[in-house]
Amino acid sequence: MRIHLQNFKKTFGDTTVIEDMNLTVEDGEMIALLGPSGCGKSTTLFAISGIHKINGGTLHFGDKDVTNLPAQERSVGVVFQNYALYPHMSVAQNIGFPLKVQKLKTAEINARVGEIAELVQIGNLLDRKPMQLSGGQQQRVALARALIRKPDVLLLDEPLANLDAKLRLEMRSEIRRLQRETGITAILVTHDQIEAMSMCDRIALMKDGRIEQISTPTQMYESPASHYVASFLGNPPISFLQAKADASLDLGHGNALPLPIGKAVQGELTLGIRPEHFGPQHDGPKISGQISFIEPQGREDLIDVMLPCGQKLRAIAPSGHGLKLEQDISWGTQMDRLHIFGADGTRL
Amino acid sequence: MRSRSNLFLIAILALISTPLVIMYVFQLIDSVSRPALGGFLPQTWELGNWRFLWETIDSARPSIWRVTFNTFVFAASTALLVCAFSITAAYALSRLNFPARRFFLAGLIMLHAFPTITLIIAIFIVLQFLGLYDSLIGVILVKAALELPFGIWIMKGFYDSVPWEIEMAGVQDGASRFRVWRELILPQVKPGLAALLIFSFLAGWSEFILPLVLAPGADAQVLATYMNAVIADDMRPDYGLFKAIGVFYALPVIAVYLLFQKQLMNIYGGGTKG
The missing domain is CATH 2.40.50.140 (Nucleic acid-binding proteins)
Structure with a gap:
């Protein structure tokens, strides 16, 4: 589903965090919102998810104007930095929760949970509690829970920040694989340039609530629009x-x-x-x-x-x-x- | 080295607790014995002091079982009321943005530290006006109201420690705020709720002043006021009887502490965060 954010404005109290921002994510595309902390990337993400109200501008999912829809009525899957799994529920209950809310029949929920669990390769862990899982496994559960509703868009808020270096490498390609296989439109928020470059079709580099440059990783690396972009990408x-x-x-x-x-x-x-x-x-x-x-x-x-x-x-x-x-x-x-x-x- | 310093600590603790232990031991011994006149060492062993269990100790007073039942109803209803209001009010204070939230928070802290006894005359008049004076319901309402600031504050601490993301995830999964609270957040604060339930039950169980002032009649008597009556009425107070009732009164408390130690400790774990 094509995501279109137009003249987006966000204020917290008297401070304007983001003003007049435009962002279009094409159908099936994975885009990174990259920038240092405090640049407004998470704010943008949560505005798209519906958790933050949009103070100005419009948001469209496909042709549908969702600007004033509450989070519950937007079809959005979110993976949080700390995964936000429900600690008292088993893995299966966690993944099935969005369907339970939709009042689907238990048999259908179970079938779809099994299906998505196979996709993220945690089919053998369904009876466990989140506490009994490793970081990478929790991440997979969070992904499954976000994807099970077949949402219009998948939002990932620093999904790899809590993993150790080796797992991060593994989950990087894993998330990309899932995104490709499901063909879902995805937005990744990260401060890590390598994550952004390796996982996404395009990068939107943000600074102080503005998009400094938006282009493919290679393009951005080879022809940065500004001093800031050049300094942000590349290691060393x-x-x-x-x-x-x-x-x-x-x-x-x-x-x-x-x-x-x-x-x-x-x-x-x-x-x-x-x-x-x-x-x-x-x-x-x-x-x-x-x-x-x-x-x-x-x-x-x-x-x-x-x-x-x-x-x-x-x-x-x-x-x-x-x-x-x-x-x-x-x-x-x-x-x-x-x-x-x-x-x-x-x-x- | 470590075990030696531990021994030292244990010795100090033992020294300080000795007077308390002596008190408890004699409470127990005196309830089943009769000391020599003017002395304190037991002379004869007897169960006569426990006669209140099977006979009415004087004709004007209700039986101990009726009073115990009253006390249980009083403590349990107080605990349930406090918990019911605390889990909802604390959630609102912790998570919802509503007008005068700061005022409510400040008021909560103030009420928490407020000497409630200064309110007793006003409460008396209010109850009188409502026709709830000298009834168990009246005392239950008052006690629950006075316990609420503490309960709300404790529960708010527990809610504050639940990550926001769980709530956001729930909303994103399509659940209403109420459903998120009931199905996702409430289970996270269960330990706090259990502790608060026990804690406010014990607070109700040991309450004395409120029933004494607001429900002095025989129908609404609780164990604390019953004991008071036993010792206050008689020309020659029967201390043996008094101590036996005291042991009887304390037994459920000890049982609750022994059974729910772990849950009670939780209140110090999660309740400190403002």
Whole structure:
């Protein structure tokens, strides 16, 4: 079901958290609301679910205006960060609760619970209480409970935040698999860029109650709309360098990069260079500096380079490079992957 | 090291509790014996002090079983009333947004600390006016009302510790707020409810002032006022009889404590969160 949020406004008391926000999620699409805490992503989610009232604007599920429908009458499945399973009910009762509310016959409830439990692979746990389940299993129960009604939209509020690293990896692909198999429209709220990039068709990156950029993960990574977007995506993060543009992009103290072709740039600028685009393995214009830190990661090493101008540049070098701390180096930069940001933070 | 410091603590506790233990022991011993005149060591053993169980100790007074039944009705009705109102009022205060919520909360704390005895004359007049003076129903209503602030406060603490998400999940699953409360939230606060039920039952069981002032007649007598009458009426008080009734009166309390220790402890577990 296509979700369309238009001119959405949300206030808490006197403070306006979100103003004039537009968001469209296509049918069957999984979209991430990504941003730091306090950016309004959960608020948006709970407005769509109906738990928070919308102060302005409209919300449509398909062609149906649900702006003023209470949460109970919207067909929305929610998975909460702490799963919010009902502790006194068995797994089967938890999953069946939404159907029990709809007054379906016990036989049909049981059949559908069994069906969805197979889908999320917890068919053998139906008699247990939530307390007796591991985090990953609780997560699956929560997913089953959210999906059993076959809702118009599935909302996931930081679903992986309470899991350990290994389970997180597993559940990431599991949630994506379920979303694909059921073909449900889904919205994922997360502050974790890797989750957003790996699980979703599109990402809406939010900042201070606004959507900063909305595009596919690759697009967002490769052509960030602003300084903020570039800094939010990527691990290890992108490095920023202050530069002055006239005949070249001058980094000071003898370091300079040629002007990018086809772009008219002038004055004070910020350059964004991702670690994987700078290092001993790259051709292209050289930047010189001194190695200030080496962080072995196994497959590759993370290297901090201190430039003579006092700015720091991060590089990824394949392991076995034999580099030492405080060694002077001069490495190539991939110019076609260089991001240039103007004084206001937008990408040029 | 640890066990030695524990021993030390136990020794101190024992020392402090000795007077209490002596009191209880003599309460029990004196109820089945007769000390020498002016002394306190038992001289003869006898069950005469327990005669109140099978005969009326004086013609003007109701039988002990009638009084015990009254006390039970009083304590049980108080407990049920307090629980019924507490689970709903506390939920509203904990979760619902309604006008003057802060005022109610503040009022609750104030009433909690209010010396209720100062209200007794006003209550007397109100009951008189309603025609409930000298009836068990009147005392039950008053006692329940006075116990309510405590009950609501305790239950609010338990409700506060139930995650909001459970409620949100219930609403999202399509259930009404009432159904969410009854089927999803109430089961989470059951331990608190059990504790409150026992606690307010015991509070009713041991209440003395309210029945004494508001229901002095023979029909509405409870064990506390019955005991008072036994010792106050006679020219020569029968302490043996008095102590035997005391033991009889305390037995259910001890039984309840022994049976429901765990549930009673809960009240300190969940009830502290404001």
